Amino acid sequence: MNNPYEVLGVSPSATDEEIKKAYRELAKKYHPDNYTDSPLADVAEQKMKEVNEAYDEINKMRQKGKGTGSQSAGGYNSYNSYNAQNSKYYSVRIYIQRNMINEAERILNEAPISERDAEWNFLMGMCAYRRGFNEQANTYFNTACNMDPNNAEYRTAVNNMNNQRAYNYGGYTTNPNVNSTACSVCDICSAIMCADCLCSCCRSC
């Protein structure tokens, strides 16, 4: 594998604490929950695997002994691990996994109106999402969820949509009703912290 320190973006002389922090940030970035229905889910999974391997490698080299503390990426209830065998839309799911959306939709469109159940709507949503048709995906996922509120797979999809539509990624939030020239709590707090640091710098030690 590549230089594990490079993978984590740290120098070989980084402290254990710095290593852990770097790992946590990357694990947060590549976490499978961020990519549940995404066409790039496998790419994220691969990156997560690389990060986990690098973290394990570094800990081994530093002789951490038992338990590296790295999270297993395999424990999540992913779309890929869904028990698709029972689904009457098994082939549709396979097509979606392989990003063969035309084929998936062809089969779905053959279903008579009376058979268009929650799963049908969910899979139509997956197809739309893969095409980049976010609005259509949103509608289908919500319909699926309304038809079968107890289904975790559909609920997860709707939650993903809602999270993305809020765009709260740590920078500015997208909010058309907030005058972002005003001070947020973050601005005030950081200003106080800055002032405090400056004052400490001026104090004689």
Added chain:
Amino acid sequence: MTIDKAANPTAKMISDLAALEGGNDLQKRVLSEFGYQIGRWVYLIDAADDYEKDKKSGNFNPFIKADINDKDYINSVLSQSLARAYDAYNLLDIIDFKPIIDNMMLYGFPNKQNAVLNNRQEVKNEQSV
């Protein structure tokens, strides 16, 4: 003509252009997704910006056509494209200019989005990542 379909030509164009920059299949896929959602965002932010003008002139506008004038709704449509673009962007191994592009994704784009939807001036001298 839904919003999705209206944005598709622009989105697809940027998607294909971005994918050309990919060195391997994986990069092409990531750049494809990134380009598509950015292209979609560009088309839709432009439509949001031209909303009033198009209403007066009768020109085609995907939001007007879909009977949408709720600012919060338009905001979430735009935000979702930005979110998908950012998720894709995170899967690229950017080396050059990464802090600048990070800044754009987390501050520049949302700032512009807020400004357009509020018909306001953008915040100058923004924070950096």
